[in-house]
Amino acid sequence: MIPESKPEVDATVRAVLKDVLALSDDQVASFDDTTPLFGALPELDSMAVAGVLTEIEDRLGIVIDDDEVDGDMLETFGALTTFAASKTLA
Amino acid sequence: MAGTPAVRIDHYEWPGGREAMLRLGPPGAPTVIAALPFFEEGNRTRAAMVDVLRRLAAHGIAGALPDLPGTGESLTDTADATLSAWRNAFAAACAHLGEPVHICAWRSGALIDGEAPAASRWYLAPQSGEALIRELSRLRHLSGGTDIAGNAISEDLIAALAPAEPITTGRLRVARLQGDAKPADCLLPGRPLWRGSEPDTDSALQQAVADDIAAWIKSMLA
Numbered sequence: 001m002i003p004e005s006k007p008e009v010d011a012t013v014r015a016v017l018k019d020v021l022a023l024s025d026d027q028v029a030s031f032d033d034t035t036p037l038f039g040a041l042p043e044l045d046s047m048a049v050a051g052v053l054t055e056i057e058d059r060l061g062i063v064i065d066d067d068e069v070d071g072d073m074l075e076t077f078g079a080l081t082t083f084a085a086s087k088t089l090a
Numbered sequence: 091m092a093g094t095p096a097v098r099i100d101h102y103e104w105p106g107g108r109e110a111m112l113r114l115g116p117p118g119a120p121t122v123i124a125a126l127p128f129f130e131e132g133n134r135t136r137a138a139m140v141d142v143l144r145r146l147a148a149h150g151i152a153g154a155l156p157d158l159p160g161t162g163e164s165l166t167d168t169a170d171a172t173l174s175a176w177r178n179a180f181a182a183a184c185a186h187l188g189e190p191v192h193i194c195a196w197r198s199g200a201l202i203d204g205e206a207p208a209a210s211r212w213y214l215a216p217q218s219g220e221a222l223i224r225e226l227s228r229l230r231h232l233s234g235g236t237d238i239a240g241n242a243i244s245e246d247l248i249a250a251l252a253p254a255e256p257i258t259t260g261r262l263r264v265a266r267l268q269g270d271a272k273p274a275d276c277l278l279p280g281r282p283l284w285r286g287s288e289p290d291t292d293s294a295l296q297q298a299v300a301d302d303i304a305a306w307i308k309s310m311l312a
Contacts, residue, residue: 002271022290047287054228060271
């Protein structure tokens with residue numbers, strides 16, 4: 001099922017971060033829009049970024065151009081979900 | 091990890107040379123031959139795949155995991171690997187095993203079994219060559235290097251992979267992980283181990299894979 005609302009997109013991105021970075025349920029449940037990601041989560045190195053983005057593409061049925069990938073979209077959980085929602089719900 | 095049936099190292103010949111093949115399970119039984127994803131994803135999923143073969147052995151099904159030219163213990167350099175050599179070698183490995191051979195391919199592993207004589211194919215989250223190339227390009231872009239996450243991959247191999255698609259004919263069952271939006275015959279619970287930063291295993295997923303493959307093969311025997 002492709003998510004059709006922002007809360008569903010948020011839940012999908014949360015699940016991707018949990019699965020790809022092998023985080024705990026408790027840790028991802030604590031993420032809010034201001035939670036810093038890239039540079040703050042040790043699990044999120046550049047290899048892991050590729051895995052996270054590709055898994056988000058698969059689960060949301062979207063395509064993310066490499067040109068769109070920058071530090072801003074990965075800075076916080078809110079930035080990443082806002083970006084993902086802008087592609088999914090467009 | 092599941093029980094510990096004897097694991098042995100066999101070899102198979104293909105027109106380009108000789109490669110090692112891990113084998114386990116009872117002789118004379120139907121055999122599942124495994125095709126790992128390419129490159130880094132193969133490293134991350136190898137332990138999980140071997141555990142699936144162990145669990146299949148507990149179902150009375152034999153297992154085989156061949157090295158392909160340029161992977162594992164192969165004497166071929168990764169940079170010299172080609173898609174046609176992989177397909178050729180995988181078909182030779184299948185022929186070496188004796189019938190019936192059932193294929194279990196994960197991700198891009200589903201791009202090398204097209205020439206193999208097989209009784210059936212069971213794919214986990216099969217990936218097209220186009221999707222694989224996109225991921226490799228992204229990794230190269232993000233890492234800023236010329237290799238791809240430490241793998242020296244020839245331009246010839248990338249060009250051959252670009253149009254490659256998994257086979258969709260014959261006896262085929264496609265499994266995906268829950269949450270994957272693409273079409274599938276069944277959805278299994280678990281994490282995408284091929285995405286992790288480190289090789290990892292997920293015993294619940296491996297059991298689910300082995301149980302589904304065993305039921306699939308037994309449904310053909312019935």
